[in-house]
Amino acid sequence: MSDTxxxxxxxxxxxxxxxxxxxxxxxxxxxxxxxxxxDMWVAGTxxxxxxxxxxxxxxxxxxxxxxxxxxxxxxxxxVTDDFIxxxxxxxxxxxxxxxxxxxxxxxxxLRLHLELDGETIRRVKPIIGYLHTGMEKTAExxxxxxxxxxxxxxDYLSPFHMELAFSLAVESLLGAEIPERGQAIRVLxxxxxRVSSHLVWAATQGTDLGAVSMMxxxxxxxxxxxxxxxxxxxxxxxxxxxxxGGVAADLPDGWEEDVDEIIExxxxxxxxxxxxxxxxxxxxxxTIGVGVITPEECxxxxxxxxxxxASGIKWDLRKAFPYSGIDKYEFEVPTGKHGDxxxxxxxxxxxxxxxxxxxRQVLETMPAGDYRTLDRKVTPPPRKxxxxxxxxxxxxxxxxxxxFKVPAGETYQAVESPRxxxxxxxxxxxxxxxxxxxxxxxxxxxxQALPTMMTDSLVADIVATIASCxxxxxxxxR
Amino acid sequence: MSGWELFFEAGIKAVAVFALVLVTVIVLVWFxxxxxxxxxxxxxxxxxxxxxxxxxxxxxxxLLVKEPVVPRKxxxxxxxxxxxxxxxxxxxxxxxxxxxxxFFIGDREINLAGTDLNIGLLYILAMSSIxxxxxxxxxxxxxxxxxxxxxxxxxxxxxxxEAAMGLALVPVVMFTGTTSLTxxxxxxxxxxxxxxxxxxxxxxxxxxxxxxxxxxxxxxxPFDLVEAENEIVGGYHTEYSGFRFALFFLAEYANIFxxxxxxxxxxxxxxxxxxxxxPQWIAWALPIFWFMLxxxxxxxxxxxxxxxxxxxxxxxxxxxxxxxxxxxxxxxIVLSTVAIAVRxxxxxxx
Numbered sequence: 145m146s147d148t149x150x151x152x153x154x155x156x157x158x159x160x161x162x163x164x165x166x167x168x169x170x171x172x173x174x175x176x177x178x179x180x181x182x183d184m185w186v187a188g189t190x191x192x193x194x195x196x197x198x199x200x201x202x203x204x205x206x207x208x209x210x211x212x213x214x215x216x217x218x219x220x221x222x223v224t225d226d227f228i229x230x231x232x233x234x235x236x237x238x239x240x241x242x243x244x245x246x247x248x249x250x251x252x253x254l255r256l257h258l259e260l261d262g263e264t265i266r267r268v269k270p271i272i273g274y275l276h277t278g279m280e281k282t283a284e285x286x287x288x289x290x291x292x293x294x295x296x297x298x299d300y301l302s303p304f305h306m307e308l309a310f311s312l313a314v315e316s317l318l319g320a321e322i323p324e325r326g327q328a329i330r331v332l333x334x335x336x337x338r339v340s341s342h343l344v345w346a347a348t349q350g351t352d353l354g355a356v357s358m359m360x361x362x363x364x365x366x367x368x369x370x371x372x373x374x375x376x377x378x379x380x381x382x383x384x385x386x387x388x389g390g391v392a393a394d395l396p397d398g399w400e401e402d403v404d405e406i407i408e409x410x411x412x413x414x415x416x417x418x419x420x421x422x423x424x425x426x427x428x429x430x431t432i433g434v435g436v437i438t439p440e441e442c443x444x445x446x447x448x449x450x451x452x453x454a455s456g457i458k459w460d461l462r463k464a465f466p467y468s469g470i471d472k473y474e475f476e477v478p479t480g481k482h483g484d485x486x487x488x489x490x491x492x493x494x495x496x497x498x499x500x501x502x503x504r505q506v507l508e509t510m511p512a513g514d515y516r517t518l519d520r521k522v523t524p525p526p527r528k529x530x531x532x533x534x535x536x537x538x539x540x541x542x543x544x545x546x547x548f549k550v551p552a553g554e555t556y557q558a559v560e561s562p563r564x565x566x567x568x569x570x571x572x573x574x575x576x577x578x579x580x581x582x583x584x585x586x587x588x589x590x591x592q593a594l595p596t597m598m599t600d601s602l603v604a605d606i607v608a609t610i611a612s613c614x615x616x617x618x619x620x621x622r
Numbered sequence: 623m624s625g626w627e628l629f630f631e632a633g634i635k636a637v638a639v640f641a642l643v644l645v646t647v648i649v650l651v652w653f654x655x656x657x658x659x660x661x662x663x664x665x666x667x668x669x670x671x672x673x674x675x676x677x678x679x680x681x682x683x684x685l686l687v688k689e690p691v692v693p694r695k696x697x698x699x700x701x702x703x704x705x706x707x708x709x710x711x712x713x714x715x716x717x718x719x720x721x722x723x724x725f726f727i728g729d730r731e732i733n734l735a736g737t738d739l740n741i742g743l744l745y746i747l748a749m750s751s752i753x754x755x756x757x758x759x760x761x762x763x764x765x766x767x768x769x770x771x772x773x774x775x776x777x778x779x780x781x782x783x784e785a786a787m788g789l790a791l792v793p794v795v796m797f798t799g800t801t802s803l804t805x806x807x808x809x810x811x812x813x814x815x816x817x818x819x820x821x822x823x824x825x826x827x828x829x830x831x832x833x834x835x836x837x838x839x840x841x842x843x844p845f846d847l848v849e850a851e852n853e854i855v856g857g858y859h860t861e862y863s864g865f866r867f868a869l870f871f872l873a874e875y876a877n878i879f880x881x882x883x884x885x886x887x888x889x890x891x892x893x894x895x896x897x898x899x900x901p902q903w904i905a906w907a908l909p910i911f912w913f914m915l916x917x918x919x920x921x922x923x924x925x926x927x928x929x930x931x932x933x934x935x936x937x938x939x940x941x942x943x944x945x946x947x948x949x950x951x952x953x954x955i956v957l958s959t960v961a962i963a964v965r966x967x968x969x970x971x972x
Contacts, residue, residue, distance in 0.1 A: 170767060241767050241768075247855065248851055248852055249853070263771065263774075263775075263936055302663055350932070351852065352852045353932040353933060354843060354846070354850065354852065354931070354933025355931065355933075356658075356662075356843075356928070356929065357662045359662075360662035360663060360664060361662070361663075362662055420930070424932065425932070426932045426933070426934055426938075430932055430933075430934070430935055430938075572902050586892075602936060602937065603771065603853055603854065603936075604847065604850070604853050604933070604935045604936060605935070606853070607852050
């Protein structure tokens with residue numbers, strides 16, 4: 145997935161018919177296959193027969209027992225402590241524990257189905273879907289102008305990255321050119337967003353390991369960034385600020401001082417975390433060698449972002465497929481060696497520093513000019529022009545009633561979100577709404593990799609591992 | 623001295639100790655919340671009373687009038703007994719700790735301790751062992767998985783750290799030659815250079831081991847895996863609500879104060895402290911003041927540790943107890959024995 149270049153394929157046969165209707169019966173295998181795709185069912189209407197058999201929780205069984213080769217791969221994940229007996233236990237000594245969806249440290253509504261042998265985890269099955277709100281389907285009913293309002297709610301810790309991925313995808317279909325200032329603002333906001341997201345990770349990683357003060361420190365420093373976001377966009381989250389065609393508004397006066405202050409305060413905060421954790425023997429014991437994932441497993445499971453980098457894969461979409469002019473700025477891609485929680489901690493802390501470095505460079509080299517494309521078919525006219533020009537009024541009316549049309553085609557655009565590769569796949573049939581939108585969200589793959597990381601570790605390692613994967617359940621379930 | 627006098631004295635002392643423990647816990651909870659809040663750049667409780675001092679009272683009242691929910695799967699009798707079994711030993715431990723200088727009413731000497739037990743140290747160890755039962759029973763009788771995990775952790779943790787704790791006490795007994803807490807405090811009287819107490823400073827290794835074991839014994843961070851809310855939700859008290867939960871809470875904080883008070887008594891000179899030549903009417907209160915000051919200094923240490931350290935893992939906790947603390951205690955016992963022998967008999971070559 146990650147080595148798919150983000151290209152626009154021009155020759156796409158736009159579907160002209162409506163999507164296939166829902167199957168009525170569960171008779172044929174074809175109906176079965178179709179229902180997998182179109183499992184949307186409108187509340188209030190009569191429940192189809194297949195629906196009833198499909199909503200039976202269906203999650204009480206564990207996975208297949210692992211074969212020996214699979215265990216060989218997992219050998220690296222076993223906790224090497226003589227206290228843990230690694231012999232398999234009898235079935236009647238195992239117990240099933242449902243961790244979540246209401247659990248303090250499953251980061252929202254992740255549910256883990258654990259098979260425990262005492263405190264040792266034998267098998268893990270992550271169960272998702274508790275936050276599924278059908279956002280991808282919703283996107284098919286929203287115009288491209290409204291779309292960024294929708295996607296920003298998926299990964300609520302890095303809304304700017306969701307908006308950016310969506311906007312880049314739409315722009316690649318439109319072939320729109322974004323002015324330099326608009327691109328620089330996008331980079332500024334997304335990199336600050338990366339920092340704020342990593343600060344939430346630091347807070348939860350600390351508190352999940354029992355260092356309760358870390359929670360407050362992380363959120364304290366994130367607050368400076370959120371206040372800046374509020375000043376720029378009017379909202380603390382779900383900004384809907386980065387839109388197809390540019391950004392919604394120019395930066396407010398005095399943003400330079402604000403960003404300067406953020407860089408200083410967050411850098412101070414980060415050095416505080418390092419002081420708190422780096423030499424702490426308990427923290428090192430709790431993280432080193434815990435939740436290990438190898439580079440091969442990362443590639444097999446589609447794991448990207450800091451987790452893949454911590455296992456030694458030097459892969460960052462900002463370097464591999466630069467977007468929004470991020471290749472103009474200098475930064476390093478930190479990597480780890482062992483792929484454990486400790487390396488992920490180091491990688492993320494270093495990423496915060498690198499992102500602050502990018503923010504500093506944007507601050508110093510912010511170009512003048514427009515912050516959005518001047519194509520009036522995409523960008524609404526300024527308010528004043530509406531009073532003066534009939535054409536502007538028509539453009540304004542058309543944009544806000546039906547939106548703009550996007551040429552038929554399909555596109556996949558990916559950005560490096562704080563969690564990993566965040567891709568937006570959009571199929572357009574030439575109208576003002578996407579025919580299909582799919583978000584390739586990193587948390588989904590990371591949750592799928594949890595069993596690999598957790599098998600044969602202890603209950604206490606679960607929370608350390610989940611926290612180090614930094615999943616956002618809105619991102620997983622969409 | 624008639625039997626009735628003894629009876630009344632014991633009764634008054636029992637009530638006084640009970641009241642003292644409860645009041646201390648109320649202050650302690652507020653103290654902890656304020657200190658932790660300060661370390662975390664927060665204000666902490668501010669609404670109930672000036673600087674939130676009445677917050678604990680408000681919480682207590684809330685828990686009292688709250689509906690106690692009893693899950694269906696509990697072992698009813700044990701489930702009910704466990705909170706009581708947690709609180710009673712906590713209060714009983716405090717009965718043997720001398721908190722001030724003995725004073726006279728007429729010609730009667732009143733010892734400012736619940737009772738001067740000649741096996742005080744053994745009594746304390748026995749009582750803290752009973753407290754383990756409360757946790758184990760609560761976890762087991764809840765009929766739920768998280769409490770069960772918590773109680774299994776508790777039994778392993780508290781029993782192994784009790785071993786380290788008992789071993790840390792041996793040098794104290796060897797140096798002072800008694801197990802009565804009053805006598806141990808008396809043995810630490812006198813001062814050094816006029817103002818520094820001599821205390822049992824020489825027993826610093828014992829002090830450190832005892833305090834670490836004490837933190838583990840009271841299930842406090844970084845050894846709070848028994849109730850680790852991030853891992854096993856609430857541990858043994860997950861299924862408790864209302865006042866039954868409050869009893870566990872009370873017991874935990876009473877135990878924190880107990881451990882601090884015992885540490886002060888054994889190693890930091892108990893109620894001894896400079897009296898600055900104070901007049902008689904205030905001199906009787908000074909020892910109590912010193913005792914409380916030292917105890918709260920240790921409580922501050924508890925809170926400080928909690929605010930800064932992550933939690934240990936189960937296996938790391940056990941190996942820390944058995945592979946570090948207990949061998950060091952044993953080594954220290956041997957060293958103290960040699961030291962005592964040298965002090966008594968002189969060096970062999972002299």
